[in-house]
Amino acid sequence: MTPTNQGSIRLFRLAGIELYLHWSWFLVAYYGISMRAGRYPSMTWNVLEYLALFAVVLLHEFGHSLACRQVGGHADRIVLWPLGGVAYVDPPQRPGATLWSIAAGPLVNVVLIPVFFLLAMAMGASGLADRAPNALRLVQAILFINVGLLAFNLLPIYPLDGGQILRSLLWFVVGRAWSLIVATVIGLIGVVGLFLLALWTQSLWLGILAVFILLNCWSGLRHALHLVRVARVPRHAEFSCPACRTSPPAGAVWTCGNCRNRFDMFQEQSVCPHCGTAYLAIPCLDCGQFHPLAAWTSVLPRPSEPPVVALDEDPRC
Numbered sequence: 001m002t003p004t005n006q007g008s009i010r011l012f013r014l015a016g017i018e019l020y021l022h023w024s025w026f027l028v029a030y031y032g033i034s035m036r037a038g039r040y041p042s043m044t045w046n047v048l049e050y051l052a053l054f055a056v057v058l059l060h061e062f063g064h065s066l067a068c069r070q071v072g073g074h075a076d077r078i079v080l081w082p083l084g085g086v087a088y089v090d091p092p093q094r095p096g097a098t099l100w101s102i103a104a105g106p107l108v109n110v111v112l113i114p115v116f117f118l119l120a121m122a123m124g125a126s127g128l129a130d131r132a133p134n135a136l137r138l139v140q141a142i143l144f145i146n147v148g149l150l151a152f153n154l155l156p157i158y159p160l161d162g163g164q165i166l167r168s169l170l171w172f173v174v175g176r177a178w179s180l181i182v183a184t185v186i187g188l189i190g191v192v193g194l195f196l197l198a199l200w201t202q203s204l205w206l207g208i209l210a211v212f213i214l215l216n217c218w219s220g221l222r223h224a225l226h227l228v229r230v231a232r233v234p235r236h237a238e239f240s241c242p243a244c245r246t247s248p249p250a251g252a253v254w255t256c257g258n259c260r261n262r263f264d265m266f267q268e269q270s271v272c273p274h275c276g277t278a279y280l281a282i283p284c285l286d287c288g289q290f291h292p293l294a295a296w297t298s299v300l301p302r303p304s305e306p307p308v309v310a311l312d313e314d315p316r317c
Helices: 026-035 044-069 096-127 132-151 163-175 176-201 204-232
Strands: 007-012 019-024 074-081 084-091
Touching: 007 132, 019 026, 026 044, 026 074, 044 074, 044 084, 044 096, 084 176, 096 132, 096 163, 163 176, 176 204
Parallel strands: 019 074
Antiparallel strands: 007 019, 074 084
């Protein structure tokens, strides 16, 4: 549902985070710059304005990534594409950690808004605005870009930042699965509003965005319902996650990354009974952390582990 590295150009690596730019961004940039050709006397200023949009979105996504790392999560990739940017963050499965990882993005825009507001005021007070009106217009455009991105991202529509912030706050009250269900249902209602707005304004761009949000809401809802089912199954009381101390579910809730069949990681000693793929680590379905099978138990004796035949599969459910 989200953009991947496929079709993207690697730009650079900063603070351990790889930045990719999807090829379609250039087409949209050309269209956007051409549509605003009359705003400035020179096309150079239009290019600078679009690059400013690029920079603001990038800073927003770095806010997500660095905040995720701050709470002990994993974040190493950002993809920029025509609908904005996506920071691939994997915070610890705790509501506070998730909330900070998501909220840090909009907070970047909150910081930038007064910076460019004061800069525009200073240019006017110093007389620079009269001598360089195009520079003032560019600063004002960057200010409005930040305001617009902040307002749109804070809409309580999953998977926008506002919808994910709402989900994180609900997580404190109703738990991980039901918070995601509520957030995605609200998101689906919001999608209806976006579709109606797209029809009213005859905006193809808004319609594409609504489809993207719809697909992510549906995927999130399916995942939430799966979490509810997992929460209801019996647990392996003799095992516990070293990170969150939660006993894993007893049942075929893990999916083999090789043959896609479901099986019980603990009953099968972390070896898929269908294809024989063995896993060095088992993901906790509650906190998302991976641990070797031997680290999970403190009660039962551990039989000898089978030979490892695959190391790079991800048996997430």
